[in-house]
Amino acid sequence: MIPVSTRAPSTAHVVELMRKDLLGNKVQPNQFLPSERVLSKQFQVARVTVRRALKALAGEGLIRAEPGRGYRALMRVAGMKPGSPVAVVAGQTPVMFSSEGSFDALQSEISAAGWQTLTVVSENRSPDEIVRALADAGVWGAALEACEPATARAIHVSGLPCLSLARLNRELPIDSVLIDNFDGARRAAEYLLDKGHRRVAWFGPVTESDHSIERYQGAQAAFLDRRLELPQEYVVDVQTKDDAQIAESAQALLARADRPTAVIAAWPNLTLAVELAVRRAGLALGKDVELVGWGSEVTYRARILPAFDGGPLPVVALWSKRAMVRTALQRLMDRVKDPHLPPVRISIPMRLIHSPKDLEDRNHGTHEPA
Secondary structure: OOOOOOOOOOHHHHHHHHHHHHHOOOOOOOOEOOOHHHHHHHHOOOHHHHHHHHHHHHHOOOEEEEOOOEEEEOOOOOOOOOOOEEEEEEOOOOOHHHOOOOHHHHHHHHHHOOOEEEEEEOOOOOHHHHHHHHHHHOOOOEEEEOOOHHHHHHHHHOOOOEEEEOOOOOOOOOEEEEEOHHHHHHHHHHHHHHOOOOOEEEEOOOOOOHHHHHHHHHHHHHHHHOOOOOOHHHEEOOOOOOHHHHHHHHHHHHOOOOOOOEEEOOOHHHHHHHHHHHHHOOOOEOOOEEEEEEEEHHHHHHHHHHHHOOOOOOEEEEEOHHHHHHHHHHHHHHHHHOOOOOOOEEEEOOEEEOOHHHHOEOOOOEOOOO
């Protein structure tokens, strides 16, 4: 409860008292302050004095006016000091950046910038619990990785600088940093068309997510550019995550009498499924069937190279998790400095590689951690 003075305090004094409660966490992040009418009675001042105090606190970034609802308390951000944490909030485990050694890319970039990483899994925790945990840890920014919409919204309205990592967030006015799905698939299709392939199969989901829609559209665009069409008879819309069913679909595709001469498998697990189907069918990769796969540089080392075991390698559309982390960190820093920046979508470029020698990140002059 905000204390009541025996004398009618000035606007500056009301601001001072309310600021003390806000900074002392007596008013929790996301909590709405009492109405102007209640506060004016509490402080025994005119409502115009309360209104001025609230506007002053909003100017300091401690509260935010929400039309029709009042003023919401915002999370106190300590600032970007060496050693202060950046949060990665994920919906469930395992998260994208904690698998296959990929978390090293995230942690090493954050550590190199002088900060620590706080990983928070929101599964089975309420949005308010997550916001309190972030506030208690003193984080200055948060990357949201596939966390629940209610959690993402609670973090956003708390005032903590945040962005969506590896996924387009359509529900909130926040930044999204993700890979260039459209261009990656377009490059894959262009490569096969340049080599003279016309019976090109699409092996993967089509409308399952924003990722799948953009990738499928990218492949289609490459054909349309040449006044051709992606052959619909070779579109295998994979709608399952069951490995056995995926393997059956890949084998059925290659068992056709008019089998495709090339396949685009725009997901790492589907790349491996097609490779297995090629071997089981007794076909030669690169000769009987050409394959363009998909993955991050970390996934390429951890899963794709071992699966092909020294044999012919597919061309793979690759993206850099390190580049994604660097870009996300820079955008969070920009947003801390200017919270009023308009939300943007930032796409991490992709490139085709033919062998491990191509793994050097030409855009950044570094390698992903092995």
